[in-house]
Structures are given as C-alpha cells and as structure tokens.
Amino acid sequence: MSTTLVRTAAVILAFLASSFLTGASAQSLRCKGDLAQIGNSKGTILQKCGEPVLKDSFCKPTQATASTTTPMITPAVPATTTGNTASATTNVTVNTCQQVEEWTYNPGYGQFMTMLQFEGGSLTRIRYGDRVTSTTP
Known part of the structure; x- marks a missing residue:
C-alpha cells in the first residue's frame, strides 16, 4: 500500500472514531434564530425556544459523607500517668437526590x-434523540 493511502485511511478512521466518541450531545442549541447555551436559566430558554412539547423531572442520586470526631476519655492507667484521651470518628453517608428537569x-x-x-x-x-419522521404531533 502506498504511504498516501495509509495516511488517508488513518485520517478517515480518526475522524470516524471522534464522531462516535462525542455522542449526540451539544453545548448550544439554535432556537428561533437565537442560541440557547449551557448555563442559561429556564426563563431564558423559554424566551428563546418557547414551550417544550414535554416536561419531565426525575431524581438524580447523589451521596454526601460527613465525619464527626468525638473525644473519649480512657480510664486512668498506673498512678504515674494522668489518663489518656482518644477520639472516635463517625462517618455518616447520606443519600440525597438532585432534582433534574428535562x-x-x-x-x-x-x-x-x-x-x-x-x-x-x-x-x-x-x-439529541431520534429523527422526527412524522408531521403529526
């Protein structure tokens, strides 16, 4: 195989691989001649794009861990020592949810x-989802 053919094949494969890796997501959306972007508020999106055909919401699970340290006094040991202090750490994991609206x-x-x-x-x-193939709502 010629070097040019190998290079061309490598470029095509790299392009195809990057196309599949990016998936079907975007950073902005063209709406009625305006641009809706990541970070915009719901009010801004409504103003730019109008009412959606469907609104849904779900809970996205999140986890938070909190630690507390409690001092504990240990019993006195021989008379030459005055006692030791120690501490116990308690870890609490709380499962919460982040409300997501779609x-x-x-x-x-x-x-x-x-x-x-x-x-x-x-x-x-x-x-992005499936291509719209029908003109009926």
Whole structure:
C-alpha cells in the first residue's frame, strides 16, 4: 500500500472514531434564530425556544459523607500517668437526590428531537434523540 493511502485511511478512521466518541450531545442549541447555551436559566430558554412539547423531572442520586470526631476519655492507667484521651470518628453517608428537569423540543420533520436537562434552574445538558419522521404531533 502506498504511504498516501495509509495516511488517508488513518485520517478517515480518526475522524470516524471522534464522531462516535462525542455522542449526540451539544453545548448550544439554535432556537428561533437565537442560541440557547449551557448555563442559561429556564426563563431564558423559554424566551428563546418557547414551550417544550414535554416536561419531565426525575431524581438524580447523589451521596454526601460527613465525619464527626468525638473525644473519649480512657480510664486512668498506673498512678504515674494522668489518663489518656482518644477520639472516635463517625462517618455518616447520606443519600440525597438532585432534582433534574428535562424538557423535550420537537424542531420539526427531518430534525432530531432535542432534550434539555436543567439542574438547579440552569441548563446543564443538551442531547439529541431520534429523527422526527412524522408531521403529526
């Protein structure tokens, strides 16, 4: 094989691999001539994109660990010592959840369904679903 052919094949493979690794997510979304971006508030997204066709919410599990140290007094040992102090550490793991809201937009026939995820009132993720193949809602 010629060197040019090998290089061309390597470039094509690298491009295809990077395309698959990036997945179907984005940092911004074109809405009615405006740009919705990661970090925008829900109000800003409503203003730029209008009402979604579907709103859903779910709980994203999170974990928090807290540690406390409690002093403990140990019994006195021989008369030459005055006693020792020690401490005990207690670790508490609390399972909580982060409320995530997901809005779905249908941009129209031939386009991809678009899901926007919000955490704490801000847009955190944009991802694309299936291509719209029907003109009925």
